[in-house]
Amino acid sequence: MSKIKSTSTRYMVLSELFRSKGAIIGFSIVILVSILSVYAVIVYPPSVVTRIWSDPEYWRDKPVLALPEWYSSLFGLNLPPNIVLDTRKQDSRILKYTVSLNEYTEHEITFTFDYDYDAFPSEINAYVYAKFKKNPLITITFIRPDGREINLWSGTITQNESFIILSNSPIAKKNVQEYLFNTFGEYVSDPTTEVVLFAVEKRGMDKPNTAEVLKSAGKSYKIKIRGTFFEKDSSLDVKLIIYGKIWGLLGTDDRRRDLLIPLMWGAPIALSFGISLSVITSLLHMFLGS
Structure with a gap:
């Protein structure tokens, strides 16, 4: 009986969750940030990012202050x-x-x-x-x-x-x-x-x-x-x-560096901050509620 009740409760929670557009958007963002965080750590581990980010030789083939490649297509421009x-x-x-x-x-x-x-x-x-x-x-x-x-x-x-x-x-x-x-x-x-x-x-x-x-x-x-x-x-x-004037998914900065890297590394930081804040909030509710 308790198993049936537990299953029914989970079903009601999920059903209520997916009725709310805000909840769906929030859940999707969490999933996306989680995937991006894992990808960032695998492709650009901390040791690699620390080494290449301040190395001008690594970025010398990239244009300075380039726009994202999709910018040209989105606005109908013919940028090189x-x-x-x-x-x-x-x-x-x-x-x-x-x-x-x-x-x-x-x-x-x-x-x-x-x-x-x-x-x-x-x-x-x-x-x-x-x-x-x-x-x-x-x-x-x-x-x-x-x-x-x-x-x-x-x-x-x-x-x-x-x-x-x-x-x-x-x-x-x-x-x-x-x-x-x-x-x-x-x-x-x-x-x-x-x-x-x-x-x-x-x-x-x-x-x-x-x-x-x-x-x-x-x-x-x-x-x-x-x-x-x-x-x-x-x-x-x-x-x-x-x-040229365009490069990569997010373009480059004034030192030719790929702006996608700080975005990807911002994902695990934001995720860890969000999880930490959620845990602290839950503990405070438990403590104050008791």
């Missing part, structure tokens, strides 16, 4: 994602060849890509992975779909793994200023490099609020990287990143 081209991986958009002559070796890499988005990239950077003993000379040329070529960067590298900033590099900015002066006969003091590279050639192409994106429309962009090495035993690989 990251475009990553890496010679260490098979990619039909990459052409690479090497020529050796006496004590010199020429490495040339051509990256070909389309750009049909409505917004400009946020940055352009290149990661160079090279093998050498004598510092090689690296030159980077940007070729637009309209046929215009811009000698973007040139210089020597001193480390086997080098990071070449193309957007804010003084060398790149100076070359862009020269391109604008030769085209329009005017000196521009502070052009935005990535905007000029991807803009329709007209006055005002140096600023994002006045420039118009030059879309591929069947004609691709190209970036040529040539390395002159003063030895036979050498190699050159490059990872080129054209940073």
Whole structure:
């Protein structure tokens, strides 16, 4: 008899629970937070989060202050994602060849890509992975779909793994200023490099609020990287990143970090806080009720 009564009581409680929309929503949130908490601990354990969260090298491939990927679709925008081209991986958009002559070796890499988005990239950077003993000379040329070529960067590298900033590099900015002066006969003091590279050639192409994106429309962009090495035993690989405006489920912060991680780690904290508060409240009711 007691078992029947207990079963009937549980049934009534559950029946009453699922009649209330607020209770259903609350119960669903608890289940969701619980699942998210378990997932966060498994995928991003505390030791991993502590290590990567303050490590800028881990996040360097992500765009700064990117919007979530779904934002572009939700509002009908055509925002650019990251475009990553890496010679260490098979990619039909990459052409690479090497020529050796006496004590010199020429490495040339051509990256070909389309750009049909409505917004400009946020940055352009290149990661160079090279093998050498004598510092090689690296030159980077940007070729637009309209046929215009811009000698973007040139210089020597001193480390086997080098990071070449193309957007804010003084060398790149100076070359862009020269391109604008030769085209329009005017000196521009502070052009935005990535905007000029991807803009329709007209006055005002140096600023994002006045420039118009030059879309591929069947004609691709190209970036040529040539390395002159003063030895036979050498190699050159490059990872080129054209940073977009959208990334991931929740976007990134000003340090390129994935904002999904703090959200996931907020779930177990919120869950533990909620459970602790519920236990304390129950104990207080029991104590005061007695």
